Amino acid sequence: MDLLVDSLISAILLLKSLDAEVCAIVLVSLKVSSSSTLIASLIGIPAGFAIAFKEFRGKRMTITILNTLLALPTVVIGLFVYAFVSRRGIFGPLDLLYTQKAIIIGQVILIIPIVTTFTIAAISRIDERYRKSAMTLGATTLQTAGVVFREARFSIMAAVIASFGRVIAEVGISMMLGGNAKGFTRTMTTAMALEYDKGEFVLAVALGLILLTISFAVNLFFNYLQGRARA
Amino acid sequence: MLFEINNLSKVYAGRKVLDIPELRLEKGKVYGLLGPNGSGKTTLLEILSFLLPPTTGEIVYGSRKVDFSEGFLQGLRREVVMVEQQPILFTTSVYKNVEFGLRIRRVPKERRKRIIYEVLDLVGMREFAEASAHKLSGGETQRVAIARALACSPKVILLDEPTSNVDIENQIAIEGILRDINIQKGIFVIFATHNTIQATKLSDHIVFLFNGRPASSVYENIFSGLISTDDNGKKYCSIHDKLKIAVRTNKTGYVKISVNPIMIKVLPARDARAGDHRLLGRVMQLIDEGDHVRALIDVGIPFSALLSQGEYKHAPVMAGESVALFCPPESIEVV
Numbered sequence: 001m002d003l004l005v006d007s008l009i010s011a012i013l014l015l016k017s018l019d020a021e022v023c024a025i026v027l028v029s030l031k032v033s034s035s036s037t038l039i040a041s042l043i044g045i046p047a048g049f050a051i052a053f054k055e056f057r058g059k060r061m062t063i064t065i066l067n068t069l070l071a072l073p074t075v076v077i078g079l080f081v082y083a084f085v086s087r088r089g090i091f092g093p094l095d096l097l098y099t100q101k102a103i104i105i106g107q108v109i110l111i112i113p114i115v116t117t118f119t120i121a122a123i124s125r126i127d128e129r130y131r132k133s134a135m136t137l138g139a140t141t142l143q144t145a146g147v148v149f150r151e152a153r154f155s156i157m158a159a160v161i162a163s164f165g166r167v168i169a170e171v172g173i174s175m176m177l178g179g180n181a182k183g184f185t186r187t188m189t190t191a192m193a194l195e196y197d198k199g200e201f202v203l204a205v206a207l208g209l210i211l212l213t214i215s216f217a218v219n220l221f222f223n224y225l226q227g228r229a230r231a
Numbered sequence: 232m233l234f235e236i237n238n239l240s241k242v243y244a245g246r247k248v249l250d251i252p253e254l255r256l257e258k259g260k261v262y263g264l265l266g267p268n269g270s271g272k273t274t275l276l277e278i279l280s281f282l283l284p285p286t287t288g289e290i291v292y293g294s295r296k297v298d299f300s301e302g303f304l305q306g307l308r309r310e311v312v313m314v315e316q317q318p319i320l321f322t323t324s325v326y327k328n329v330e331f332g333l334r335i336r337r338v339p340k341e342r343r344k345r346i347i348y349e350v351l352d353l354v355g356m357r358e359f360a361e362a363s364a365h366k367l368s369g370g371e372t373q374r375v376a377i378a379r380a381l382a383c384s385p386k387v388i389l390l391d392e393p394t395s396n397v398d399i400e401n402q403i404a405i406e407g408i409l410r411d412i413n414i415q416k417g418i419f420v421i422f423a424t425h426n427t428i429q430a431t432k433l434s435d436h437i438v439f440l441f442n443g444r445p446a447s448s449v450y451e452n453i454f455s456g457l458i459s460t461d462d463n464g465k466k467y468c469s470i471h472d473k474l475k476i477a478v479r480t481n482k483t484g485y486v487k488i489s490v491n492p493i494m495i496k497v498l499p500a501r502d503a504r505a506g507d508h509r510l511l512g513r514v515m516q517l518i519d520e521g522d523h524v525r526a527l528i529d530v531g532i533p534f535s536a537l538l539s540q541g542e543y544k545h546a547p548v549m550a551g552e553s554v555a556l557f558c559p560p561e562s563i564e565v566v
Contacts, residue, residue, distance in 0.1 A: 129319035133376075136280055137332040137383055138309040141301065147331075151322060 007205030029187040033168040036107035048119025069113035074172030098179035106173035111163040118159030239288030263434030264423040271443035272423035280313035318376030320364035332383035370401025390422040452490035494562030495536040500553040
């Protein structure tokens, strides 16, 4: 119990003091997670939309594969991307290893299946009558897709929020591809892992509490956006 | 001629749900598409509104043969709009719902506004313009859906059972709107209904559909029942425990029967003699349909009988009166 109380006090003090190192860690975490969420959304939402909207051979198999990829461990993605971006890999000359870009690549791979499958589920749940209504009112295929997208927007936003939550909390990819370099690739989760290794439990838990606070703030923001959109 | 249909069919999962050898629909009229549930009304409306391709057959719209490819259909859909049985409104305001068709047609903002209020006035929903569309009642939703369709200035409007899910107040309002849009705006109206009275009241022509095929008007009073044979070898169709109708058929098991309302004779119960083809009931409603008087009679199930004016004057029956119905064998068809 003391550990938690001490950690909470440390977290409050850390936030209050605006410690430069902590601020840098938080900023790196936010930057990397936001970038990977944005990129994955730009790929996953249209992909999910296309899969849900179109009938094609192998559709069910594609969805099954995507569902399977939801269980992909971060360590596997870390190893996979490492094989490409390490010095001996085909992207070795790009010097991506131990950079924020490498973390972003790994995290994008991690959450594309989340965004895509959630989008497929969101679009599939939309009442068929929306599509028919738009079509009979003279909408083109693209305009009809726009109507369906609009009706599914809250569920799609939930997919984006869930993906952001997944990447800001992951540690395997950030550690393996980022290398936990202070000021460059040290994220909240890798910093926590480091503090734990050093036996600094109080600081590790304090960072965990900061991470939860940030996640809460981000969710609160998205909730506010949803509330405004529904009104 | 606005629509010419030749050898049209639609097959779902190996079952032919629509089979129309020939159908012609003239411009400017109001058509009622009448048939029981599952008769193919919705499928036909979806094909006529170019939302669904037929499995086989040909449709000529105006003078153009319809090519059911997406690029060709978009142009046609701008002239033909369908309002579904339970229409869904977009999750936004009533105003923006009605605006949708105008926006995609790139109508200028000021003109859009004028048209929106004009059509909302027509359906009596002007004061709901800023209301959230999803908070409307069933009848209000139906009226906004009609306004949304009318805003597109269609040549043809197709409505699938427009009053089946609304209260009487909205039913009267919607029936008025259908008449107005045909007379005032010259829009060609086709509406599906299973309500014979509504079809007779609102339409210039009625197209009867039964089991996916055009039928003659005799397909009314359709009931399902089990064929049984008594000790004398006479066959009956048991609609329920207390209602058996004598039939002539070779079929066995569960069947559907149709009793031609024109061939039913209605007499005050006291004047009627007993017989196989006699059913006893009570008059629930009498409706003047011009040449005929329609009597709705409760014999355990509602029966509709059409009496010629002469017949009615000769033996008038009154609402609430106990009567006997005679359904001669030739009035009953096992379908």
